Amino acid sequence: MSTNQPVDTLLTTHEALFSERAAGIKQSAVRDVFELSLDPSLVSLAGGNPYLQVLPLDKIGDIAQRIITEQGPIALQYGSGLGTPELREQILEVMAAEGITNVSVDDVVVTNGSQSAQDMACKVFCNPGDTVLCEDPTYVGALNTFEAYQVKAAPVLTDEHGLVPEALRTKIDELRAAGERIKFLYTIPNFNNPSGITLAAERRPEIVEICREAGVLILEDNPYGMLRYEGEAAPTLRSLDEQNVIYMGSFSKIFSPGLRIGWAAVPTHLFRRFYLAGEAVALCPPTLNQMIISAYLTEHDWRGQIKTYNDLYSSRRDAMLQALATHLPEGITHTHPEGGFFIWLTLPAGIDTYELLQKGVDAGVIFIPGAAFSSSESAHHKLRLAFCAVDEATITEGVRRLSALLEAEISKLAN
Amino acid sequence: MSTNQPVDTLLTTHEALFSERAAGIKQSAVRDVFELSLDPSLVSLAGGNPYLQVLPLDKIGDIAQRIITEQGPIALQYGSGLGTPELREQILEVMAAEGITNVSVDDVVVTNGSQSAQDMACKVFCNPGDTVLCEDPTYVGALNTFEAYQVKAAPVLTDEHGLVPEALRTKIDELRAAGERIKFLYTIPNFNNPSGITLAAERRPEIVEICREAGVLILEDNPYGMLRYEGEAAPTLRSLDEQNVIYMGSFSKIFSPGLRIGWAAVPTHLFRRFYLAGEAVALCPPTLNQMIISAYLTEHDWRGQIKTYNDLYSSRRDAMLQALATHLPEGITHTHPEGGFFIWLTLPAGIDTYELLQKGVDAGVIFIPGAAFSSSESAHHKLRLAFCAVDEATITEGVRRLSALLEAEISKLAN
CATH class of the missing domain: 3.90.1150.10 (Aspartate Aminotransferase, domain 1)
Structure with missing residues (x-):
């Protein structure tokens, strides 16, 4: 001492x-x-x-070995803060499998899991004391991120068909009347964590419309969308509005959470500030992990x-x-x-x-x-x-x- | 639309x-x-x-293959927000090679590169308008993180032997007299990025002493410490003060930056809040990457x-x-x-x-x-x-x- x-x-x-x-x-x-x-x-x-x-662990093991042996100086090196060009292109295919076809590769940024995309959204949009709307209940990791940014999470009434549009409209009006600054609606429309509830297809255009009219962004978190065991898939909010919805996807549930790779598809006019917020946190997502996912998507029947x-x-x-x-x-x-x-x-x-x-x-x-x-x-x-x-x-x-x-x-x- | x-x-x-x-x-x-x-x-x-x-790319490739094939369900799964127990233990060995022996494994958290440890430090310690001290010039990534948290970076005079102790003392006094809230000194004592300058050994105890007396934490960023081509290694600031120095290490320069794995060694009484700030950003560092580094450290002559x-x-x-x-x-x-x-x-x-x-x-x-x-x-x-x-x-x-x-x-x- x-x-x-x-x-x-x-x-x-x-x-x-x-x-x-x-x-x-x-x-x-x-x-x-x-x-x-x-x-x-x-x-x-x-x-x-x-x-x-x-x-297919043997196959993934072979992929990792080949990437490191043949392309080690790239795979183990710093990469672009946006993610690798190859994976960004492939993410368009994955989103297309969810019915999302209105995203350009230039609007995709690879993130350290979708948790990190939530962090970026708060960093870019929220001052202390701002309000975000969310389902009640909602993802615990998102609530923790909101607290870390001193953001108030305002729960919106949900029923067995998800967010209730009329309740969303009323909540926005009430909060605004009380002087609150609402930045975005954070929502998990498909198989919500923790409730398992899915936002009904017929409510989706209305939710999108309410938020756009009110000048409230939507953060659509969709890690489970392709894990559907019955019923018809409903359109993603992003597919209904390419300018007011930031879409967050993840390889955690459809492939591997331990690689910590997700992405955000961001409206063009918001993209640059959004991705710079991530670069300031972690420079770039791990290159090897992105290359493993790229090879897996190319060489394995991921669907x-x-x-x-x-x-x-x-x-x-x-x-x-x-x-x-x-x-x-x-x-x-x-x-x-x-x-x-x-x-x-x-x-x-x-x-x-x-x-x-x-x-x-x-x-x-x-x-x-x-x-x-x-x-x-x-x-x-x-x-x-x-x-x-x-x-x-x-x-x-x-x-x-x-x-x-x-x-x-x-x-x-x-x- | x-x-x-x-x-x-x-x-x-x-x-x-x-x-x-x-x-x-x-x-x-x-x-x-x-x-x-x-x-x-x-x-x-x-x-x-x-x-x-x-x-040794062939060896690293074999390591990755074996880990995924034999332990895939662990390597590709979520892990602890603290990092894997094995890597945290090994980080003690790496720090010991830098002469740091006063860290307990319970005080080590694995991070997404040391950039992310800087983000955690700002999140935990800095309100908008707070001030941090730094060398001039200093690491661009740190300056970007400070700006993202609306923190003022106050440069301290350096010469060819690094930070000038008397200038540090004066700067603290001046800033305090002007009503500024100083939270920490961010410093790269060894082979500074970008200047290449090293803080002289004889100045180190004085720098540590000044900060401790003034109630200013030290963030010691040491990614290059073991890459010395001539001269004698000087003691790390952390080795001189285990209670007032947060030490940030990285595998980026001694092994691979593309794996995005670093760590922080945090004084015991600050540890919990520090690591929770990281968990809220990215849940956990990638498991596979940590296991590859652990095997590399065990099976390869990393020194x-x-x-x-x-x-x-x-x-x-x-x-x-x-x-x-x-x-x-x-x-x-x-x-x-x-x-x-x-x-x-x-x-x-x-x-x-x-x-x-x-x-x-x-x-x-x-x-x-x-x-x-x-x-x-x-x-x-x-x-x-x-x-x-x-x-x-x-x-x-x-x-x-x-x-x-x-x-x-x-x-x-x-x-």
């Missing part, structure tokens, strides 16, 4: 150095249970992990791979719905997702799912407490279950353990 | 949505010349790229590889110094770095190196204009040359072209 100054004085000094926003940066509740989920004695219905065991995922996840969803129907006690409702990763449970109002989690650990099953996904009090008695990462027998066992626990809690409430 | 609203009205609406900080987010000048540097007819003395051709780099870069530095001695016209001075990547040239005051760059392109040589590295006017007649990425004959040719250009410019000044 280079000084005799006592440590506690230093701590007080450092406390005064924190930014105002630092107080709002919280541990994600999903992360709280990350370590727990590694315990093999627990059934984890918590994490939104894809089931990577069905990927067929998504079909493989969908067959598998569809069975797992059915197993979870069946187990919930069989085991859940009376008084609990849940969503019936047509795709994606998650089912959302609503318990009797007296049960706090944060407290329930610890009892779940004792009972051998974990989930994500609902409060993580909401800035309001409304989700304290709700919870998220994920069905993609574990096999059907394990899902059934997990739901059985959870149901027994809930039965005990409900009977306590009654006494 | 879902509405008849004219496009120009929408553009005006969107212009009003930008955050205040968005105006301060600029294209990095290093990035401006990135595309240029791909033109094979130009000699690029611009980019700070390591020379990856001497890496020997640094020796290989140092032999190569030392010759290239010597070639550049020799070429400068031979070809540069009178009236130009430059630094003599003991390591790292860069030499810093000071031209006669009338020559603007931003304007010179275009003439350089015409003359077949590119560099980075000095203004990129300074928030003051003082660097407009300076420029950065990089000597690591190209062979000795190319360096010599590049310096010859630059010198001819400078000769013409200087004779214009005289007329």
Whole structure:
């Protein structure tokens, strides 16, 4: 130590150095249970992990080897802050498979997962005290990003068909009347995380219209769109409005989350400022990872791979719905997702799912407490279950353990 | 289009949505010349790229293949926001090779390159209008991050031995007297980017002492520390003070920048808030990339590889110094770095190196204009040359072209 100054004085000094926003940066509740989920004695219905065991790992291994051996000085070197030209072109094909054909390659920027695209959007558009609209519940990572930028997340009423247009219109009017500055609507229209709910096709043009008329941008987060197990795909918001929608895509759910590669398709007139915000954070996305994805998209039947995922996840969803129907006690409702990763449970109002989690650990099953996904009090008695990462027998066992626990809690409430 | 609203009205609406900080987010000048540097007819003395051709690419390719084939479901999956336990342990060994032995594994967080650690530091410590101290010149990426957070960068006088302690003390006093809120000193003590200058060993305890007494944190950025071609290594600032120094390390210069993996070693009492700021940006660093680095560190003589780099870069530095001695016209001075990547040239005051760059392109040589590295006017007649990425004959040719250009410019000044 280079000084005799006592440590506690230093701590007080450092406390005064924190930014105002630092107080709002919280541990994600999903992360709280990350370590727990590694315990093999627990059934984890918590994490939104894809089931990577069905990927062609030998083929991907060969691809990585070839890229490094033959093109190592490129793959291991700095790259463009925009992403590699090849991957940006291929992203157009992936979006086309979602029905999005109104994006130019010049409007695509590759990002460090779509979490980082949310960060860029906040950086470029939000001052402290600004407001963003979102579904209630919504993605915990987005809520954490909003808090980090000292942005107020204003939940908009949703029902089983997603955002309610009339409620969106009213909310914008109310907030504006109260002097709030609304910057964008953050929405996951397909198989929302955590609710599993999909915005009905007939509501989509209206949502787009409301936001455009009100001068509110739309951030459309669509990591699960191609993971549909029944029903018809609805048009993406971006396909309905190329000038007022920033679209965020990801390879995390259709290929690999560990490569941390996503993208944003940005209206032309907003593009430059958006991408510079990302460059200031991380310079460029990892080159090797982009080249692996490019080769995978070229050399593997990636659409067929998504079909493989969908067959598998569809069975797992059915197993979870069946187990919930069989085991859940009376008084609990849940969503019936047509795709994606998650089912959302609503318990009797007296049960706090944060407290329930610890009892779940004792009972051998974990989930994500609902409060993580909401800035309001409304989700304290709700919870998220994920069905993609574990096999059907394990899902059934997990739901059985959870149901027994809930039965005990409900009977306590009654006494 | 879902509405008849004219496009120009929408553009005006969107212009009003930008955050205040968005105006301060600029294209990095290093990035401006990135595309240029791909033109094979130009000699690029611009980019700070390591020379990856001497890496054991076959071995790294085999490592990547084995990791994906044998551990794909882990390597391609989400990981901990802290980084993998194995890599965090190994980072202690890498820091020990720099003489840093006072860090616990619990105080290490893996980041998306050290650029992202700078972003985290600003997020956690800086409110808009706060001040950070830095060398003048300093790393362009850090200046861009400061601007993105609306933080004022206050340059501290340096000489050929780095930061001048008395100037640092005076600057802190002056800024405080003017009511400025100083959060940290950002410094690259070893082979500064862009100047190549190293902070003298005898000044280091004093710099550490001044900052601690003044309640100013130190952010020590040390990507080049092990790339020393002559002279004795000086102690890192972190090794002198474990409580007031956040140390930022990187695998970009000692292994591969394209993997985008760096780290921060953070004082224990600051650690949690620091790492949560990163998690909110990108969830976790890419798992595969961390596992490749872990295997490389275990299975390859990475210290020997640094020796290989140092032999190569030392010759290239010597070639550049020799070429400068031979070809540069009178009236130009430059630094003599003991390591790292860069030499810093000071031209006669009338020559603007931003304007010179275009003439350089015409003359077949590119560099980075000095203004990129300074928030003051003082660097407009300076420029950065990089000597690591190209062979000795190319360096010599590049310096010859630059010198001819400078000769013409200087004779214009005289007329």
